[in-house]
Amino acid sequence: MLLKYLRFLLLPFSLIYGVAIVIRKKLYDWGVIRSVKFDLPVICVGNLAVGGSGKTPTTEYLVRLLADYKIAILSRGYGRKTKGFILADDIATAETIGDEPLQYHQKFENITVAVCEDRVAGIEKLKENHDLIILDDAFQHRAVKAGFNILLFEFQKLGTLQFLLPAGNLRDVFSSRKRADVLLVTKSPVPLLHVAQQASVNELQPNRNQSVLHSYLKYGLLQHLYKAESRILGSIKDYEVFLLTGIANPEPLVNELEKYSKTIKHLEFPDHYAFKEVDIKKLKSTFEAGIKKDKIIITTEKDSKRLRATGFEDLLVNLPVYYLPIEVDLFEEDKINFDELILNYVKSNRRNR
Incomplete structure (x- = not known):
């Protein structure tokens, strides 16, 4: 909440940015910039x-x-x-x-x-x-x-x-x-x-x-991060969900998962965030401390690309880690x-x- 109000202090800089955007836009519209x-x-x-x-x-x-x-x-x-x-x-x-x-x-x-x-x-x-x-x-x-x-x-x-x-x-x-x-x-x-x-x-x-x-x-089928395995969203009803995201707006995903689970623990990072080993260790320890017997780790398809690329398999391979594809x-x-x-x-x- 404090951050929200602090951003209002940046409004003068937004005005300067807006003027620069409008000038650039006009230069293109008039053909000055090709x-x-x-x-x-x-x-x-x-x-x-x-x-x-x-x-x-x-x-x-x-x-x-x-x-x-x-x-x-x-x-x-x-x-x-x-x-x-x-x-x-x-x-x-x-x-x-x-x-x-x-x-x-x-x-x-x-x-x-x-x-x-x-x-x-x-x-x-x-x-x-x-x-x-x-x-x-x-x-x-x-x-x-x-x-x-x-x-x-x-x-x-x-x-x-x-x-x-x-x-x-x-x-x-x-x-x-x-x-x-x-x-x-x-x-x-x-x-x-x-x-x-x-x-x-x-x-x-x-x-x-x-x-x-x-x-x-x-929303499609949940896809396992490492195995050729999938499951429907309905299969996680009443599960404890550990959600990992590094996207700009995870709210629609959270809203969708709330249809199936009332226990969602969300580890949220900025868009395109480069996950670190300490982040994955935190996710794993949080998951292992979960109360329910039925529990699952879910991430986005975009985040799955960064999880696979940075060598976290040793930490995640034995866990139920799935990504949820979306289409429009x-x-x-x-x-x-x-x-x-x-x-x-x-x-x-x-x-x-």
Whole structure:
């Protein structure tokens, strides 16, 4: 609570940051700073806030939707310890390419995953051998003029007062949403009432050429961290759950697990956190001190990449450690509209069409 109030002291710096953002935005809009447009479909998935809006599962949705094309995903590779352009391969780790790119690479066999801070340079290396490129978290990377921008907004945060960095979590001004083609409201409740849909539209005030669509989270089977073993969420009913997260917004996951367990002990770390041995030892000792006979350790799919990459197997291998995959889906009418917009864009902008 104290930290919350201390952030208000940073509001003057947020004002300075906002002025700098607006000036940069205008320089790009006026063509003073050049944006590069490419001759193949480039789809950008982004948001205005720092993390937690569902970019990773939305990108995975696009991969499934566009499975008939040769796809490359280009990411900055946040949290990696390397620099420059790197193609994901069989020896890639979260430390070399980042946890999210590693997740894409291990999940989808027939796509290319690459990381590069300079998205223009990255696209130059990928464009000749691919039908389309998906830019993961590049809405603010104005050096590339993406052909189709999908901008994500968390349902729960719409209508709440938000501030720019460093006082708040916004890294871009709200008016920048006007550059997007689709305003996708994520993590919507199921069922979604019409009045809630309309509230999103009223909040986002789209242009005539913008669509406001809604998606929601779907949780898969719990997957063991080291074994080829899975189990349904219903199997952990009344278990003692030890939750380990290093993501921007674990609240939806906690809410989902609370449907099955009233005893959740949450070890929470910042987004992309590099787990240390002391953290895992703390998790293990907390688990072993658990009261119930039926107990389980759960983490996220993204966190599982960092847990596997940093050599914690000796500490965790004999424990019931599972990760919970998530997917996004859209409500029926929105899904039809979204899929059609994406497929039509890619089809009409392919080279040699």
